[in-house]
Amino acid sequence: MQKASYYLSAMLMVACFTQPATAQFEGEITFKTYEYSKGQEKESDGFNLYVRPDRILLQGENQYQFMESIQTEGVLVRLDKQDFVFLTGDSKALQIAKSDITSMMKMFGNDAKETADDYDIRYSRTGDTKDIRGYKAEKFIFREEEDGENDNSVVWMTKEIDVNWGMLAEPWNDNMDALISSSFPADIIFKEKYFPLRVELYSKGELRSVLEATKVSKTPVDRSLLEVSSDVKLMNFQQYLFQKMNDR
Known part of the structure; x- marks a missing residue:
């Protein structure tokens, strides 16, 4: 399950930071995660991806950790406002720009490089x-450098779903570039325009978990779903860190 959660977080991260040329797909894609033990299947997690030409919402059933410092239920990418809104719960959300993310990566630079080294994927x-x-x-078959022959990930991807993932095409700092390129096959998704539909994780030749698109609905998304509610307080990165220190 650890690797499946990692793939989910990697997809969330990459979805926020990269930009293909045009937006073609509008609709909703539901992903579910399943665990396998002794031949038994158990549903364990899930998230929805809502896509419009100007906004994207990736929202999970649980909270996920982002860059060691943010617990988020999902991310709203507002292409029209050129920002990202991390849904942190309790009627609060973190509104963040590229400059803030670059600052965070400098702050957690060593951790980012270590994470990239931990997931050197071929x-x-x-x-x-x-x-x-x-x-x-x-x-596609993915394997970490240190994995054995029977430890791998099988990823099924299509070119028939063309999503505009984000608004930022210019380079990031070295820490972010290393983390993205090592954590998930960004070039395959954003340059060759593949979209992952199913990820199968194997250990010692046995299927351990699956992350799969269980529904793909190519229909208009209600604009109100991709708006920040008026009763949600938007915080900048400094305010968010200050609140976290006060909550300890």
């Missing part, structure tokens, strides 16, 4: 394809 294309939720998906 991949290969198999040429296999199958239908997932009505989309043609291609099979």
